[in-house]
Amino acid sequence: MRDLLFGTPTVVAAGVDVFSDALRAQGADVHDVDWRPPGLGDPADLATLALDRRRAAANRTAVERVMAAGSRLVDVRPARDVLGLPDRTLLHAGPPIGWDDASGPLRGALIGACLFEGWASTVEEAERLLASGGIALDPCHHHRAVGPMAGVTSPSMWTWCLEDPVTGGRAFCNLNEGLGKVLRMGAYNDEVLARLRWMRDVLGPVLQAAVRSMADPLDVKAVLAQMLQMGDEGHNRNRAGSLMTLRELSPAVVEVDAPSSDIAAVLRFIGGNEHFFLNLGMPTAKLALDAARDVPGSTMVTVMSRNGTEFGIQTAGTGDRWFTGPANTPVGLFLGDYGPDDANPDIGDSAIMETYGVGGFTMAAAPAIVRFVGGTVPDALATTERMYQLTLAENPAMQVPILGFRGSPTGIDVLAVARTGWLPQINTGMAGRVAGTGQVGAGLVQPPRECFEQALAALAAEARVA
Amino acid sequence: MRDLLFGTPTVVAAGVDVFSDALRAQGADVHDVDWRPPGLGDPADLATLALDRRRAAANRTAVERVMAAGSRLVDVRPARDVLGLPDRTLLHAGPPIGWDDASGPLRGALIGACLFEGWASTVEEAERLLASGGIALDPCHHHRAVGPMAGVTSPSMWTWCLEDPVTGGRAFCNLNEGLGKVLRMGAYNDEVLARLRWMRDVLGPVLQAAVRSMADPLDVKAVLAQMLQMGDEGHNRNRAGSLMTLRELSPAVVEVDAPSSDIAAVLRFIGGNEHFFLNLGMPTAKLALDAARDVPGSTMVTVMSRNGTEFGIQTAGTGDRWFTGPANTPVGLFLGDYGPDDANPDIGDSAIMETYGVGGFTMAAAPAIVRFVGGTVPDALATTERMYQLTLAENPAMQVPILGFRGSPTGIDVLAVARTGWLPQINTGMAGRVAGTGQVGAGLVQPPRECFEQALAALAAEARVA
Incomplete structure (x- = not known):
């Protein structure tokens, strides 16, 4: 105790440096500890x-x-067949939620999906159906699936089917519609529904035939890695990824037995959508994280x-x-x-x-x-x-x-x-x-x-x- | 004179700062001029x-x-038709040169071009023909053309025809063969010649029909600008540019009246060549520089x-x-x-x-x-x-x-x-x-x-x- 009062102190200081600076100015021997209060949460938990x-x-x-997980594009199939959806079920993005708490864009996408599936013939009818609980809602993540924005995935939508060659795990995501007025952003007008029907009737079947005809499945993880060398970051910039996807799919697409106008329309659709890759990147990430x-x-x-x-x-x-x-x-x-x-x-x-x-x-x-x-x-x-x-x-x-x-x-x-x-x-x-x-x-x-x-x-x- | 010797000097110092530093240390008033000896050339010329x-x-x-010049892809035509080549003339890269001074890769490409054009049936025959002056050599640049590497352009090769909408100027470049064993790098084996024949018989005609069918000509300058946003620099990295070219051409390519196996081969060829865009970028630059x-x-x-x-x-x-x-x-x-x-x-x-x-x-x-x-x-x-x-x-x-x-x-x-x-x-x-x-x-x-x-x-x- 006497030493403490009369000896030369050696000070260990933690946190802000006002105290240690003042001591140092008085010639004290100060050791700083790089410490901050916890940023969030209960310190006891930490x-x-x-x-x-x-x-x-x-x-x-x-x-x-x-990091070990891979991602191969092995098939393109309707959500109905691969996601094990009970009748009248729609998947959505994020954690579980009901109609009452749903925000505008999620409601818009759910309405659009009901119209697209023919479960309702007017917006009002769809709203009543959804509000009454007539449609079950479930997160994509509960079905090994992911969906961008509203993430609404209905039985008739086609999905990319990806497989991790390391674990054999699978993950799924529907096809990207493009930007602007699109279902996943909560739009449901005729333009949106017409595009979804074309995707159901032309794009999906052509992609399924093309993907099934490819001798080597597309290595989606390799595309994602290459994107980072080409100015994409893989979430809101997918330009190079979408182009590489087009490059990899197009030779198989042109050999699909379909009218050349449909083939050209498919290539134009993919080529015109700089975010087309996103719906392949997301299930690639999902595969990797599900592995953990x-x-x-x-x-x-x-x-x-x-x-x-x-x-x-x-x-x-x-x-x-x-x-x-x-x-x-x-x-x-x-x-x-x-x-x-x-x-x-x-x-x-x-x-x-x-x-x-x-x-x-x-x-x-x-x-x-x-x-x-x-x-x-x-x-x-x-x-x-x-x-x-x-x-x-x-x-x-x-x-x-x-x-x-x-x-x-x-x-x-x-x-x-x-x-x-x-x-x-x-x-x-x-x-x-x-x-x-x-x-x-x-x-x-x-x-x-x-x-x-x-x-x-x-x-x-x-x-x-x- | 007396002032100069006894007054306080004001010094203007140019070049290295040893002198001015020494003066400044003695309290002199020194003004530095940022000057270096010329890096090259005669100072009087400078x-x-x-x-x-x-x-x-x-x-x-x-x-x-x-900077004002633009670049539109307006046609694809054989070099014979657009470059005004006299018979038995080959174009090459760089300033004028004759066979005697030509390096290995230029000689190799000239030999290959003679074989490709049917002017010789063996390598030895081609060498004799070239050494005897039986083939005229002329720089691409003298014909509003450019060619990568050896740059050898022969009458039967197809060329991109680009136009500057500002001046109406035109520039030309043959089609890129890919990397490795290729004519422009001086290779001339059977693989090289077979590829050149396929480019002459399949790729060129398909591209001509596709380009001519496009309602809006491809804006090559815009592609080059976009490449810089996508990790390309436009000379030895043309990945994004080649992919964008594929995207822009493919819908027109698939509607060309040709066997679907040829169409698929064309798409595979373009998609498999990360330097495909280079031969569009070069005449784009040529157009701009010719404008000046x-x-x-x-x-x-x-x-x-x-x-x-x-x-x-x-x-x-x-x-x-x-x-x-x-x-x-x-x-x-x-x-x-x-x-x-x-x-x-x-x-x-x-x-x-x-x-x-x-x-x-x-x-x-x-x-x-x-x-x-x-x-x-x-x-x-x-x-x-x-x-x-x-x-x-x-x-x-x-x-x-x-x-x-x-x-x-x-x-x-x-x-x-x-x-x-x-x-x-x-x-x-x-x-x-x-x-x-x-x-x-x-x-x-x-x-x-x-x-x-x-x-x-x-x-x-x-x-x-x-």
Whole structure:
């Protein structure tokens, strides 16, 4: 005690540097500890997880499964046949939700799907049917499927069928309609329904025949990797990916037994849609993240998804349980005369791309995307750099050339999010708030903190009983 | 005089700062002039041009013509019909050259062209014919044409016919064969000749019919601009450009009246060749630079081109006159077991891309190219930055996203090259030194100083009499 009062103190300082600077100015021997208060969540939960002996190995297992997974395009089939849909069921993006809580674009897409399936012949009839519970709603994610934006998938829609050659797992996604007035953005006018019927009657059958005729199935993961070398990030910039898909499919497409005008229309449709690849990229990410499900002790995120009202996440250590919070509204650039008041809160399963470590996480690979989602080129670079702080690994298959071919930041760690308080950066399309509007823009958004606070608590509770 | 000796001196110092630093340390009033000795050429020539009152306006005119030019794909026709070739004439890349001085790959390509045209039935017969002067040789550039690598263009080859909607000018280039064992790299085996015959009999006619059926001609300049947003630089990385070309042509191709197996083969050929676009990009650059020919007083370079032995340039102020020097040998990465000893000196008209301000000048837009031509990502960024010092303008149509969408460095100024001593940076394919070898790699190369020294002297001589 006497030493403490009269000896020369050696001070260990944690946190803000005002204290240590003042001591240092007085000639004291100060050792700084780089410490910050936890960014979010209960510090006790954070401590429990930090000390969980299973964690390091479990996270390594989870993220290695993600990185090892492959993705082959093995078939194109109607959703009815592959998703095991009971009659009068529609799938949607995000965590579970009912009609009463559904936002405008989800309602619009559900209405459109009822019209498309012939379950209703007017908008009013469809609304009554949906409001009365006459149509069952279920998340895509509960059926090994993903859907961009509203994500509404109905039995007559054709789906890409992807297979992971490592695990044999499968994942599914419907076909991308293009931009603007489209069902997934909540539009359901005649133009939308006519396009869906053409996709059902012409596009789907031609693609099925073409894909089935290919000697080697398309390696979708390889296309995604190549996209990052070509200025795409795989979520809101899919230009190179869509072109490579066209290149890979077109020789088989032209040999399909169909009128040459249909063949030309199919090639024009694919060639005219810069987001055509997205619906192949999403199930590729889904395959990889499904491979990492159910790894006890892992704090890695396996799903980030939004239904337009709530944002939900799942983790490898907590199985199929959803952790949800109110969805934020993206900030970005608007089409035509639309503005911030027109934008619906965040919607879609497409944040599976960021969950996989691309999209918003690899914006450094796609500087031109700032012209579509907003921000600046330095922002895009800084975002990718920041995401390395939240993730478990760098995926050697997904390289970012401008960062000296560094692998993409992969495997979001709930613990890292809680420690830093930084949230995953997602880029996203923006649907109009009012049902029937369609796309109003694209922008940047983050998950609500609540998802990660709940996930942290659940992971810690599991760790205490493990 | 007394003032000079006893007053406080005010010193103006030019060049290295040792002198001014020493004076400043002694309290003298020193004004530094940012001056360096000329990098190359006769200082008197440099002074003459620096003081030429026509220069600023002439260079502005020249570079604005380059930037204003457009490029539309208006037809596909045999070289015989569009290039006004006399019988038994072959075009080649670079400045004029005869058989005796031709390097291996140029000889190989000339031999192959004689076999392809049926002017000889054996390699020996072709060599005798060429050595005896039985075949006239003429630069592509003398026929409003350009050709990559050896650039050998024979009457039966099909050519892209491009038109500048601003001036009505036309430019031509044959069709790209792909990589590896190809005529333009000096190979002439059966595989090469069989491919050329297929291109003559199937690819050319299908492309002609497709291009002629298109309601809107392909805007090749727009494709080139988009490529820079997609990780291509337009010379040795044409992946996105080739895919966009496939996308634009394929709907018209599938409606051509030809067997579906031929249609599929055409799509596979285009889709399998990541350099397919190069032969559209080159005449696009040629159109723009031809628009800037013959601007008296302009020191802007209008051609950089190599025949495998000599490198030649032309300038806007000196018309069709060539300024030549011995071609350097590229340094880069090699295919398979090839190494530096296998590489021929620099060859091809494709440096028209750098003359236009892309290719090596926009490597910052294409960081992944370092995996093909060598160097590092920081090198690629630094190269583009350096080229801004040699050029007259930034082309707003050709933007480099990673540099905050800065326009490409456009219009090489002979005066700037002479002042700095820095040479334009070109990236290039490497042909095997021995006739018949084909491609051995790709790399980086610069023009010899002699070209710029001669051009500087000629421009100064012209300025003195103007």
